[in-house]
Amino acid sequence: MNQHAAFTVPAGLWTLAWRRLRADRVAMLALAVVGLFLLSVLLAGAGLVAADWEDEVAVNYAPPGFVGPDPALAALARPALPAPPNAFDPLAGELAVLQGELARRGGGVQAPKAATLPFGADKWGHDVLKKTIKGGQTSIVVGLVAALVAVALGTLFGAVSGFYGGVVDDVFTWFYSVFTSIPSILMILTVAAVLQARGVATIVLILGLTGWTGPYRLIRAEYIKHKAREYVMAADAIGASNWRKMFIHIFPNVSHVALVQMSILVVGFIKAEVILSFLGFGVPVGVVSWGSMLNEAQNELILGKWWQLAAAAGAMALLVTAFSLLADALRDALDPKLK
Amino acid sequence: MLPYILRRLWQMLPTMAGVVVLLFVLFNWVGGDPSYLLAGKMADARAIANIRAQLGLDQPWTVQLWIFVKQILSFDFGNAWSTGEPVSHILSSRLGPSLTVLVPLTLLETVIGIALALAIAFVRGSLTDRLVMVACTVGMSVSILVYIIAFQYGLAYKLGLFPVQGWGEHFTENLLRYAALPILIGLAVSIAPTLRLFRSFVLDEVNQDYVRTARAKGLSERRIVWVHVLRNAAIPIITHVMSNLPALLIGAFLLERFFGIPGIGREIILAVERSDFPVIKAITVYVAAATMVFNLLADLMYQAVDPRVQLA
Numbered sequence A: 001m002n003q004h005a006a007f008t009v010p011a012g013l014w015t016l017a018w019r020r021l022r023a024d025r026v027a028m029l030a031l032a033v034v035g036l037f038l039l040s041v042l043l044a045g046a047g048l049v050a051a052d053w054e055d056e057v058a059v060n061y062a063p064p065g066f067v068g069p070d071p072a073l074a075a076l077a078r079p080a081l082p083a084p085p086n087a088f089d090p091l092a093g094e095l096a097v098l099q100g101e102l103a104r105r106g107g108g109v110q111a112p113k114a115a116t117l118p119f120g121a122d123k124w125g126h127d128v129l130k131k132t133i134k135g136g137q138t139s140i141v142v143g144l145v146a147a148l149v150a151v152a153l154g155t156l157f158g159a160v161s162g163f164y165g166g167v168v169d170d171v172f173t174w175f176y177s178v179f180t181s182i183p184s185i186l187m188i189l190t191v192a193a194v195l196q197a198r199g200v201a202t203i204v205l206i207l208g209l210t211g212w213t214g215p216y217r218l219i220r221a222e223y224i225k226h227k228a229r230e231y232v233m234a235a236d237a238i239g240a241s242n243w244r245k246m247f248i249h250i251f252p253n254v255s256h257v258a259l260v261q262m263s264i265l266v267v268g269f270i271k272a273e274v275i276l277s278f279l280g281f282g283v284p285v286g287v288v289s290w291g292s293m294l295n296e297a298q299n300e301l302i303l304g305k306w307w308q309l310a311a312a313a314g315a316m317a318l319l320v321t322a323f324s325l326l327a328d329a330l331r332d333a334l335d336p337k338l339k
Numbered sequence B: 001m002l003p004y005i006l007r008r009l010w011q012m013l014p015t016m017a018g019v020v021v022l023l024f025v026l027f028n029w030v031g032g033d034p035s036y037l038l039a040g041k042m043a044d045a046r047a048i049a050n051i052r053a054q055l056g057l058d059q060p061w062t063v064q065l066w067i068f069v070k071q072i073l074s075f076d077f078g079n080a081w082s083t084g085e086p087v088s089h090i091l092s093s094r095l096g097p098s099l100t101v102l103v104p105l106t107l108l109e110t111v112i113g114i115a116l117a118l119a120i121a122f123v124r125g126s127l128t129d130r131l132v133m134v135a136c137t138v139g140m141s142v143s144i145l146v147y148i149i150a151f152q153y154g155l156a157y158k159l160g161l162f163p164v165q166g167w168g169e170h171f172t173e174n175l176l177r178y179a180a181l182p183i184l185i186g187l188a189v190s191i192a193p194t195l196r197l198f199r200s201f202v203l204d205e206v207n208q209d210y211v212r213t214a215r216a217k218g219l220s221e222r223r224i225v226w227v228h229v230l231r232n233a234a235i236p237i238i239t240h241v242m243s244n245l246p247a248l249l250i251g252a253f254l255l256e257r258f259f260g261i262p263g264i265g266r267e268i269i270l271a272v273e274r275s276d277f278p279v280i281k282a283i284t285v286y287v288a289a290a291t292m293v294f295n296l297l298a299d300l301m302y303q304a305v306d307p308r309v310q311l312a
Helices: A013-023 A024-043 A073-076 A092-105 A128-164 A168-178 A184-194 A201-210 A213-226 A230-236 A242-278 A290-302 A307-335 B001-031 B032-038 B047-053 B063-073 B086-121 B127-139 B146-158 B173-179 B178-208 B208-216 B223-249 B252-258 B264-272 B278-303
Strands: none
Touching: A013 A242, A013 A307, A024 A128, A024 A201, A024 A307, A073 A168, A092 B047, A092 B063, A092 B264, A128 A168, A128 A201, A128 A213, A128 A242, A128 A290, A168 A213, A168 B001, A168 B032, A184 A201, A184 A242, A184 A290, A184 A307, A184 B001, A184 B223, A184 B264, A184 B278, A201 A242, A213 A230, A213 A242, A213 B032, A213 B146, A230 A242, A230 B173, A242 A307, A242 B146, A290 B146, A307 B127, A307 B173, B001 B278, B032 B047, B063 B208, B063 B278, B086 B127, B086 B223, B086 B264, B086 B278, B178 B223, B208 B223, B223 B264, B223 B278, B252 B278, B264 B278
16 A cells, blocks of 8 residues: 555545546637636726727728728718808807817817728717627626526525425425426516516526526435435534535535536526517616627618627627537536536 | 326426416516506506506405416406407417417427437547537527528528518418528527437437347347437437427517517517516416426326336
């Protein structure tokens, strides 16, 4: 027997999972992409990028730089000429005073509007690239927070249900069967109809309150399995309370299930937010999200202005692909048995 | 068999009661007083009191719950608030258009999904297999909205291969002319997740002992996959398709909305937009009931195709 082996601490679940994940090149690439998106969310949230997305910096529907300027829009790019003096204008005197005031404050000169932008402009001349980053911030934050709420609820219910068993379990399982008998999209629409307030918090609430069933089922099964294990009996023997056993002793051993569930839910919730906002049941007017961008882009496409659609759809597809690949890899790395 | 069915139906009662109470709580307490919504902007106290009396909102909550239960059992939810159309008529007349799109879509999706999944099973683990799976992940990542907008713009508006939207009087015209593009888009959207799922069902089977036995007695790989594996993989596939049918009825709401198909899905979007609570309540209750019944049907079919399964 090797003397050393007795003293080395065996690698834990997370270390092993990280090693498996590191070996998976696709997963690492996906992780990098997701990381970049999260970074852009943080920067946008801190106001460091895309804070000025609402500035009308270009002509309406300015095409992307690689397409070249649209000659039909050239006239719009020039700053408006001052109106010729009109002898009959009753407000001429007051206007002259106001314009003098403007010029004195340095706001009189309008910046010339760009004819093209790196990825074009929307109906109002907003930079589509910045708008996509800002919209991504809304969609990703909604997806992450809603998934956190759903997993937290599912874990709490699943833990109580699986740990106590008996009547408590019966009640929660009944609750679960009630929620799963209503298709999730119908549940989401029903709750959206009842909660009249439109807002980011409302969507998070809707998605979080309807999405807890998946995590509940798996976490409950884990708790049923774990509550009879020796380490829980040991905790019992030293007088640990039930809540301590559930969340200090057992939870770390089932937290990987919660993490995998959360990564799966984020993908679904980002898609759901986009659909809700597209239909007008999601973010309020004035807040941009990928869904509200797609809503505008639908009408722009008929005019041949495809860039807002391409930007929102492309950014979303890239993030969701990366997130799905990462979720799959996480599942494989953390729990090879879990399907 | 019969005692089993009766017991399952009996077990549905508490779940159904839960659905009823959940909806009752949502619409009567969480949602606030709908009479303010109905009375409009220029309402006075008397108009609101009138509406409250009409809806039974001035009654104790037990009476209100009983009214709701009676509505469900008698299929009579009164008239829609926004249009005045009887809710029962909305349900019965919107079902046909929905099914015109959904039945062909489900059949095609299942058949194509099975064929592709079995074909992939031949080359499992190969580069083709991995590429197809990556393509599926990418395909699933594009929002269904993008599929619909792009297909409707490209195939219908630009190329004129299909009508941009519309719905007619006759079944054949609807099916062949108006439902064709929605069905095509539905297929494009659903084939990736379906293929991924069916592939996992098939791959669960190919490592079983009976496959090795079949191979050992000299059967061709083709016969093994198409006859032996297919019959066993059919079990989870049938269960999946059956229990998903009621959800599909709602899931097609985006297709119905974009293509102007007067189905159940479009109706629920309209009802949510107009805060038309009776319509939403009715659709939710009956879809939930249908989900439970179809789950039971799926279990019964499960036993029909697999004699090993004993329903007890």
